[in-house]
Each structure stands twice: as structure tokens, then as C-alpha cells.
Amino acid sequence: MAEEQDLELGTAGASGRREHERRRAKREAKTREQHPHIGKLLLTFGDQPQHEKSWATGAAGEEALATHLARRCPDILVLHDRRMPGSRANIDHLAVAPSGVYVIDAKCYRGKIEIRKPLGDTKLFIAGRDKTKLVEGLARQVEAVQAAIALIEKPLPVQGCFCFLNPAGQAGGSGIPLLRTLSVSEFPLFSPRRLSKRLNQPGDLGPEEAREVAEALAELFPVA
Secondary structure, three states: OOOHHHHOOOOOHHHHHHHHHHHHHHHHHHHHHOOOHHHHHHHOOOOOOOHHHHHHHHHHHHHHHHHHHHHOOOOOEEEEEEEEEEOOOEEEEEEEEEEEEEEEEEEEOOOOOOOOHHHOOOOEEOOOOOOOHHHHHHHHHHHHHHHHHHHHHOOEEEEEEEEEOOOOOOOOOOOOOOOOOOOEOOOEEEOOHHHHHOOOOOOOOHHHHHHHHHHHHHHHHEEE
């Protein structure tokens, strides 16, 4: 859309890429300092620590989702990698669709994704590990966007959701069911395909109003 050119949509995964590079540079500098004679050799044949890899993996997931949405939802305004005011956290993607505003948390995990209900409480498990704490982060993002929507006086629904992408090399997919949508704490768990279908659904918000909302959100949630 031509009119999007002056709207700062942001760059998906940019802050994650920067954090990955920062951590890698710090590790490499420390290795060279501690091992001046063999530091280069250690770096050449050594593996990156998992905490470092995870930033690159997360950034790649955000980039892949942005590419998918640009292709499948060309008429939907999507803001990428937005900073949360007063917080170190960021919002991966903010989509302004005809049916409302969507706060999208992109995830790229290996292993089966499950919803379990031990003792009646709904829990999110990935690769057998309890990852329910991810819900708390998304809930805070949704609350911040709801507060922003109240400020701009637009009575729009705000929906938080997770979008799970298939990590490179995981042939079995992300584990998201094909024929039904899982949810945890009222947050749907989408694949990229299901998310794009949801964003493309008809609604009451027209293109001009959507742009006004996107511009206001871009100002309230600047590029991270």
C-alpha cells in the first residue's frame, strides 16, 4: 500500500538481532582476552551458548512471521518490534485488522506444544516443559495496548495471541493442531496460516480508521 511509506512499521526481529550480536561480541572479546594465544581457535570450533542462540532463533521467527503476513495479509497494517513504555520488554507484532487490534507474540520453539490442565489450571507446555510464564508477558502487553486504545478513544477489541513457527530442522512442525485452535488464558495459539486467516476476517474497522489507529499506536509504542 503506497500510503504506508510514511508510517514507521519497524523491522521485525531487529532488537533480537542486536541483542544476539551484543552477547556474541561480549563472549568473543572475553574469550580472546582470557586465551590470547588460542582464543581464535576456540571461537572457530566452539559452539554458541544456548542463551545466545535463542536470541537469533527468536529474531528469525519474528522475521519469518513478518514475511508471511506481508504476503498473506497485504491490506493489514502490522507494526513490528515495538517498545513497551516503561519496560524493557517489547511487542513482536501489532496488527490493526478490520476486526480489531491484535497483539502477536511470535515463538519459535522445538518440541511438541501442549495445553494441560493439572488440578484444573490451564498450563502451556512446550517439549515437556512448563512455559506458562509466557502468558504473563503477553497479558502485560495486551493491557498496555488496551490502555493505549482507551487513550485514543477508539472502542476497538484488543486480542492477544501466540503464533508458533516451525524451527529450522524440525520436520514435524510446531505441533499446533491443524483442525482446531488451542488457547491458554483466552489467548489463541496460532500457526502463521491460521493467524493470517484471522487477520483477514471482515470487521467494522475501515482502511482510513485502521491507518489512524496504526499511526497512534506507532507513536505510543515506538520502534524498539
